[in-house]
Amino acid sequence: MTDSTRLDGQVAIVTGAAQGIGRGIALVLAEAGAKIVIGDLQDAGGTVDSVRAAGGEAVSTVMDTSRPEDDKALVQLALSEYGRLDILVNNAAIDEPKGNVWDLPDEEWRRTIDVNLSGVFYCSKAALKPMLEAGRGCIINMSSQSAKSGRAGVSPAYNATKAGVRGLTIAFSAQVAQYGVRVNAIMPALILSRDFGWSPEEVMDRQLGYPMGAGTPRDIGEAVRYLASPAARWVTGTALQITGGQQRG
Numbered sequence: 077m078t079d080s081t082r083l084d085g086q087v088a089i090v091t092g093a094a095q096g097i098g099r100g101i102a103l104v105l106a107e108a109g110a111k112i113v114i115g116d117l118q119d120a121g122g123t124v125d126s127v128r129a130a131g132g133e134a135v136s137t138v139m140d141t142s143r144p145e146d147d148k149a150l151v152q153l154a155l156s157e158y159g160r161l162d163i164l165v166n167n168a169a170i171d172e173p174k175g176n177v178w179d180l181p182d183e184e185w186r187r188t189i190d191v192n193l194s195g196v197f198y199c200s201k202a203a204l205k206p207m208l209e210a211g212r213g214c215i216i217n218m219s220s221q222s223a224k225s226g227r228a229g230v231s232p233a234y235n236a237t238k239a240g241v242r243g244l245t246i247a248f249s250a251q252v253a254q255y256g257v258r259v260n261a262i263m264p265a266l267i268l269s270r271d272f273g274w275s276p277e278e279v280m281d282r283q284l285g286y287p288m289g290a291g292t293p294r295d296i297g298e299a300v301r302y303l304a305s306p307a308a309r310w311v312t313g314t315a316l317q318i319t320g321g322q323q324r325g
């Protein structure tokens with residue numbers, strides 16, 4: 077029986093894959109047969125090594141998604157290294173800077189918008205050029221359940237950008253569907269992707285209301301694999317809520 081979620085021969089860019097959810101996505105897509113191109117502010121050599129150790133192919137570059145020239149160079153890296161681009165996963169983001177609206181520094185607001193929202197726009201714009209020329213491709217944007225909620229002490233910029241990412245996903249999908257390109261989002265709830273610096277009490281508090289507990293980077297990777305694959309060929313403009321049963325908003 078054929079597996080319609082295989083990605084053999086395809087090339088995927090994953091931003092922010094040096095660690096956390098992005099790393100989980102890169103590993104799952106590589107297992108599905110895709111060649112991986114990583115762009116991250118940090119060196120992603122550890123993820124590249126893990127993909128290669130499992131028999132896959134990957135390269136990485138240090139870049140900043142909020143810089144349009146870096147995004148163009150990332151797409152060029154995929155094309156020069158592997159000759160095509162099929163999948164873009166806009167995963168890189170600044171995670172929940174601290175601060176209520178009245179004391180959030182303006183610079184913090186601007187940087188969050190630049191990375192979490194403009195970065196998705198610039199990288200998608202760069203990737204769409206070869207995708208539209210080829211008449212195929214897909215983009216998967218990392219939104220969040222935070223798009224529908226707020227929390228005292230956590231920057232409202234994060235919530236606003238994640239709602240914006242959802243909006244970009246709908247708008248992009250409407251413009252490119254007729255050219256064979258699909259655009260979807262994922263809205264994860266709590267993924268314990270790293271040490272968030274929370275006290276044990278806060279970790280417990282954050283997990284309240286999760287019937288299945290917190291998720292893992294692999295849980296998101298598997299969802300990305302589905303959306304990127306032929307199994308999702310009629311799926312565009314949507315947002316998968318991957319929440320372990322937790323619901324908000």
Ligand SMILES: NC(=O)c1ccc[n+]([C@@H]2O[C@H](COP(=O)([O-])OP(=O)(O)OC[C@H]3O[C@@H](n4cnc5c(N)ncnc54)[C@H](O)[C@@H]3O)[C@@H](O)[C@H]2O)c1
Nearest residue numbers: 092094096097116117140141167168169218220266267269
């Ligand atoms: N962890 C969660 O509970 C959770 C829940 C919902 C959504 N998300 C979203 O999932 C994605 C990944 O989250 P995570 O928890 O793995 O985050 P993380 O902070 O562990 O990893 C983010 C990665 O992105 C990179 N990065 C940050 N800014 C960048 C930039 N300007 N250019 C290039 N790379 C950059 C970082 O270096 C890092 O490797 C984010 O979009 C986040 O908003 C996370």
